[in-house]
Amino acid sequence: MTVTVRPTAAEVAALNREYTFFDWAAQDAVRPIAVEWAEGSYLFDHDGRRILDFNAQLMNVNLGHQHPAVVAAIKAQADKLCYVNPRFASQPRGELGRELAHITPGPLCKSFFTLGGSEATDHAIKAARLATGKHKIVARRRSYHGATYGALTLTGEARRWATEPGIPGVVRAADPYRYRCRFCSGQPACDLRCADDIDEVIRVEGPDHVAAVIVEPIAGANGVVVPPDGYLQRVRDICDEHGVLLIADEVMSGFGRTGRWFAVEHWGVEPDIMTISKGLTSGSVPLGAVVMSEQVARHFDANQFWAGLTYGAHTLACAAALATIQAYRDEGIPERVEAMGEVLRAEFAAMAERHPSIGEARSLGLFSALELVRNRTTREPLVPQIEPAYEFHGVMRRIGAFMLERGVSTMIRWNWIFVNPPLTVSLDELHEGLAVLDEALEIADAEVARG
Ligand SMILES: Cc1ncc(COP(=O)(O)O)c(C=O)c1O
Numbered sequence: 341m342t343v344t345v346r347p348t349a350a351e352v353a354a355l356n357r358e359y360t361f362f363d364w365a366a367q368d369a370v371r372p373i374a375v376e377w378a379e380g381s382y383l384f385d386h387d388g389r390r391i392l393d394f395n396a397q398l399m400n401v402n403l404g405h406q407h408p409a410v411v412a413a414i415k416a417q418a419d420k421l422c423y424v425n426p427r428f429a430s431q432p433r434g435e436l437g438r439e440l441a442h443i444t445p446g447p448l449c450k451s452f453f454t455l456g457g458s459e460a461t462d463h464a465i466k467a468a469r470l471a472t473g474k475h476k477i478v479a480r481r482r483s484y485h486g487a488t489y490g491a492l493t494l495t496g497e498a499r500r501w502a503t504e505p506g507i508p509g510v511v512r513a514a515d516p517y518r519y520r521c522r523f524c525s526g527q528p529a530c531d532l533r534c535a536d537d538i539d540e541v542i543r544v545e546g547p548d549h550v551a552a553v554i555v556e557p558i559a560g561a562n563g564v565v566v567p568p569d570g571y572l573q574r575v576r577d578i579c580d581e582h583g584v585l586l587i588a589d590e591v592m593s594g595f596g597r598t599g600r601w602f603a604v605e606h607w608g609v610e611p612d613i614m615t616i617s618k619g620l621t622s623g624s625v626p627l628g629a630v631v632m633s634e635q636v637a638r639h640f641d642a643n644q645f646w647a648g649l650t651y652g653a654h655t656l657a658c659a660a661a662l663a664t665i666q667a668y669r670d671e672g673i674p675e676r677v678e679a680m681g682e683v684l685r686a687e688f689a690a691m692a693e694r695h696p697s698i699g700e701a702r703s704l705g706l707f708s709a710l711e712l713v714r715n716r717t718t719r720e721p722l723v724p725q726i727e728p729a730y731e732f733h734g735v736m737r738r739i740g741a742f743m744l745e746r747g748v749s750t751m752i753r754w755n756w757i758f759v760n761p762p763l764t765v766s767l768d769e770l771h772e773g774l775a776v777l778d779e780a781l782e783i784a785d786a787e788v789a790r791g
Pocket of ligand 1: 398456457458459461484485486487556560561589590591592593617618
């Protein structure tokens with residue numbers, strides 16, 4: 341007789357920790373939540389505990405967990421054909437390419453499929469270098485573009501430090517981080533000198549040597565930094581002036597997160613290359629893509645595209661992405677997010693009135709973060725920013741633990757608390773999570789009161 345014993349959450353976590361590595365952490369510090377199943381906005385652990393997923397995992401499970409149409413599409417495709425090598429053609433792959441050409445802005449028309457966002461970054465700069473015959477890439481200081489060597493070199497934040505030196509040819513420019521801007525913080529209006537810094541960097545590095553500028557339209561992992569109006573348009577103009585390609589990394593900001601299909605649409609900007617992943621399959625199956633403009637894509641008509649991945653354009657993943665995009669459309673996700681985003685913005689404004697620890701509340705649609713400070717006048721961060729450790733310093737650790745204890749999981753990094761629920765989140769679920777966050781902020785306020 342076979343006896344099946346249901347493992348506890350602690351046993352599953354211990355098994356994982358014993359035999360597998362967890363991301364961005366000294367392994368002894370890792371305390372994973374052992375998830376057995378999930379549905380919509382909720383995770384259920386092996387002890388039967390229900391946890392509200394207030395960050396859609398890594399801002400990727402945009403449709404909520406186990407979306408029925410996506411699961412059905414995966415099952416149907418798995419029954420027929422899981423995989424063919426990327427030199428073969430498949431119907432889901434072709435249809436997905438056409439769909440992406442349709443929903444991405446302006447001239448973007450042809451996709452190279454990867455397994456995730458980091459590989460999309462690497463292949464975006466590879467395509468830019470090959471298409472322009474130039475090699476330098478301008479990236480910003482507070483950015484995250486992925487964990488592979490190329491993507492991590494482009495990454496501005498401290499996660500890069502430990503693996504330096506990375507790839508050659510990456511130069512860095514300022515960020516549109518108005519709350520802590522060295523150009524215009526404290527002044528009544530932004531005069532876009534942060535964009536002009538990109539212009540200066542290109543001039544100093546030599547426009548004939550710079551292939552591309554890569555930006556997250558809204559810097560995600562570095563605190564959901566929404567740029568001032570006019571910024572992205574100015575960056576577009578600067579790139580055009582110098583014959584430099586603009587790469588928009590929409591891995592986190594894409595697929596409805598901001599209330600548009602892609603964040604660049606808020607400012608009417610059309611990049612030459614766009615990288616996407618995360619919401620592309622709503623986290624169901626790994627997939628990323630580099631979507632190129634007609635002009636960039638045409639370069640590779642007669643010139644070899646030096647790239648290939650065994651699992652590129654994976655058939656199952658392409659079928660999942662097609663179903664995901666259809667669900668965004670059927671459920672009017674971008675429009676829904678715009679409306680829910682207004683609720684979130686109002687709630688954040690009310691919280692900022694109540695909690696002296698909130699320095700700035702930033703959001704666009706359901707892409708949001710609170711920046712906590714020790715002192716609103718000096719804007720001293722509640723815990724130091726720019727440290728290599730990934731998350732959970734001191735008081736921020738206590739805030740995260742409190743929220744989890746109350747059944748809400750979200751992402752906390754340095755002095756930022758992220759609120760990025762599935763885009764299908766209900767009003768009740770949003771209020772449930774915000775109520776717990778509101779209580780948790782009293783821990784931060786007490787720290788502020790201590791001085
Ligand atoms: C803007 C951005 N680019 C690239 C990546 C890397 O994507 P992946 O983790 O799928 O490799 C991320 C991941 O968070 C991201 O936020």
